[in-house]
Amino acid sequence: MRDPLIEEFEQALDEYRAADWEKVGLKAGKFCEIAYCICAGHATGSYAATPSKPVNFPQACRDLEQHNGTKGRSLCMQVPKILAALYELRNNRAIGHVSAEVSPNHMDAEVFLRGMKWVMGELVRNYSQLALTDSHAVVEAVTARTFHMVWSSGDMRRVLEPAKTAGQKVLILLYAEGKQVAVAQLQAWVEYKNGTDFKRKVLRDLHKRAWIHFDEKASTAQILPTGQAYVEKSGLLVVGQ
Incomplete structure (x- = not known):
């Protein structure tokens, strides 16, 4: 699931640079679904062949908490909580603000981008088999500040x-x-x-x-x-x- 995760992340970066805030939210939703599947695979020890959307995303994220004692808090509690928050924002705020005096789309996009970067950094930190200094460099590159084009x-x-x-x-x-x-x-x-x-x-x-x-x-x-x-x-x- 690494390749589709990276693809959604990079496309979200492209949409951010183009200042297409609503599309950042769309990409963030797909990113969250794939990242959840990775966390679920880590928690259960069985990775799905392809990513899929849980029926109840918030509950599915909460269910991973039961594995934190043996599999660690990062991918069983902390990352899933961020994913659930991003998913909630995506589903209930990211689209349709025509009547709002100040559209929150840009603010939402900032949250999506930083949340996705933090999740990517945690995944690199947990899964990287590179030397410590190289892993650190990858995390720094992923989380570097991005400006829109x-x-x-x-x-x-x-x-x-x-x-x-x-x-x-x-x-x-x-x-x-x-x-x-x-x-x-x-x-x-x-x-x-x-x-x-x-x-x-x-x-x-x-x-x-x-x-x-x-x-x-x-x-x-x-x-x-x-x-x-x-x-x-x-x-x-x-x-x-």
């Missing part, structure tokens, strides 16, 4: 890696927005001076690749599913790439 303030957006090309910035911004954006707004976010060149050299090229839909008549742009897949798989949301 897109800064937002009111109607303003900015990609926090200036070295990205204009096309890459457009993809990142449209990925983060997840909806149509006016070309003039997008040009301002990318800080591209020449509007004609922005449409001709950047947007038309991305449209031709079928990564975005550039509606020249309406003067809007929106990312396509193929563009979303490219952003997620190309490492565009990873700092330094």
Whole structure:
């Protein structure tokens, strides 16, 4: 179950960098289910071939406490309690805050990210067969501070890696927005001076690749599913790439 756990964790990091707070919650829920299965395998001594969702997640986490005397408190009590808390937050707060004056989605995403990092650190600490100094380095790398790729303030957006090309910035911004954006707004976010060149050299090229839909008549742009897949798989949301 290591590979699917790491995959969900890394995807949650990508969504966080893209400032897609609700998707961080979705990934956190799947992460919790897989991490629970690992804890259950540790507690019972029998690991499932594939991860699965318990019928009653909070109760399943509490049931692991009975093994703490022989299997230790970390993976039988402490980690399951964190997983149960994250799962509760995911199911009852992470989606649907349209009417709220101040959306808690960003705050929730911060909790999800730090909770997942702490759980990952505990799993490394309990399962690592590396030398002590190497294990410590892995834990430090996992729990290092992460910043999201897109800064937002009111109607303003900015990609926090200036070295990205204009096309890459457009993809990142449209990925983060997840909806149509006016070309003039997008040009301002990318800080591209020449509007004609922005449409001709950047947007038309991305449209031709079928990564975005550039509606020249309406003067809007929106990312396509193929563009979303490219952003997620190309490492565009990873700092330094």
